[in-house]
Amino acid sequence: MPELPEVEVVRRGLVNWVRGRTIHAVEVLDPRSIRRHALGVEDFMGNLEGATVSDVVRRGKFLWMPLLDATAPLPDNPEEPRVPGVALMAHLGMSGQLLMQDAGVPDEKHLKVRFRLSPREGMPDQLRFVDQRIFGGLFVTTLISTDDGGPGGLAESPLPLIAEEAAHIARDPLDPSFSFDLFYQRLRKRRTGLKRALLDQGLVSGIGNIYADEALWRAKLHYARPTDTLRRGEAQRVLDSAREVMLDALAAGGTSFDSLYVNVNGASGYFDRSLNAYGRQGEPCRRCAAAGIHAIIRREQFMNRSSHTCPVCQPRPRNGRW
Template sequence: MPELPEVEVVRRGVERWVVGRRIESVQVLDPRSLRRHEAGPVHFAQELVGAVVSDAVRRGKFLWLPLAAAPGAAPRDALLVHLGMSGQLLVKDPELPDEKHLKVRLELSERPGTPSELRFVDQRIFGGMVLDLLVPTDDGAPGGLSATGAPLVPARAAHIARDPLDPAFDADRLHDRLRRRRTGLKRALLDQSLVSGIGNIYADEALWQAGLHWARPTDTLRRPETHRVLEAARAVMERALAAGGTSFDSLYVNVNGESGYFSRSLTAYGQAGRPCPRCAAEGRASLIVREQFMNRSSYRCPACQRTPRNARF
């Protein structure tokens, strides 16, 4: 599944190529990709045609395009895009052949030197699109990372917490909430109602960088430790952004069809049996191990991420 940096790479591409353009026509090739839009494909197309994409916004792994009636007008609703396991947003020239798993095509107003189609491609059909009403944010801050910073968020995404790359993210507030929970640290980091955008890959990377075990009880965390793991998560994501994302699956590509390659720089996730870079640098011999976690895998160094006595697995 695309992680936060992948979605941010897509958001930046959409911001560059799509924002400010009018939607001229909509073609739905597979209604299953609109299953979250209860009013159906006809209503979806009717509502989109003529709308102007006023921004591209991301909170965690949620991406949405606010829609206005005219350039400069205030948006009332948004096109919310779920990438799911394999969803892609591609900006393409109409002359180029359709992708095998093309689901929805939006024709955009002409802009010199810019492709005029926004295509939603999804092989596994876990993603989709839906039109949703924009509502005010509960804290009055911008809905998410965007150019305009409007304090609006789609109603379906209002329950999602802010992510560590969000300028309005409050680390101290999260620490207080973690201290009230009786759960393991990684479980909490994956809880999108507490902090969004940290998936399995980046949780392992952040925990390794912070030197904390994934089963550390959250109610025992000290404030500096919470800040350390959040700063680590932010640093890992920023490195991934600089590298274009983390692609283990050829299905993930950005809006120009280019895959990310941050997977080459991972220090913990997927590195079972390899030396821990920190231990090696300090002259110790320790190998990264793979452990079972919530029906998936978790990776850590047993020497510098020691199991706490009161671990919550």
């Protein structure tokens, strides 16, 4: 399940394969994967064919490739850089993958969209979007100017442009421009449970169900803790925890960078080793066990999602106030 670390692994891998290459042809094998593109599949393809990918950037779990349009007039001054006006947007959803493949590689079972790129020595010619559950999708969006320094999210040199469809997404905890003060201020105004807030991409981005449970476990906080009672230090603790667990996952995903394809399963090797809460229902809490306390990780439904907690070190809040 791609959350921030997995999407960042994809971004880092992809940028080296596609930057500066032109999209020669687009093949949509399943129109359901073209989401939110109001003008339809034909328009989607028309926007992309002949365009050149200038970068791969990210905000939260949204990933996009700014495009230089070959049909747009060149700037009067040749020294002036060309500025992309639209971008190919991708969200991986639950099961989306962006893979670089040689033309001879058989189609994946759930191949949804194929992009044929201008040839480049030593590089695969196809970018493929593969998605089993179709929660992810692709579309073309316009780029709008932003005064906050661009997409961020560990991108190297983002233009001060953001995909319109990602403009409402907050920065992620790994983003150097992430503001804890702004996060805490907004968090305190909410009247909801802490996990719900962590999953709200408009408040803080990149965190999904897995890393939310992990961050709460590390911070020893319960998912239902009312956000308007959180002390500054507690909010700092859960944010630091989220940052730590996602950095660990990012480091684990980084091992596949030199593979020929862009790995979207950066978490696969990581899952087994480092998860302390997610998926560990019925197993002992490692932190409690180390302290000689017997505690079993419990799985409960919260927001129609499964939530994993230790009943001893993450006690449920009583009456909202602590």
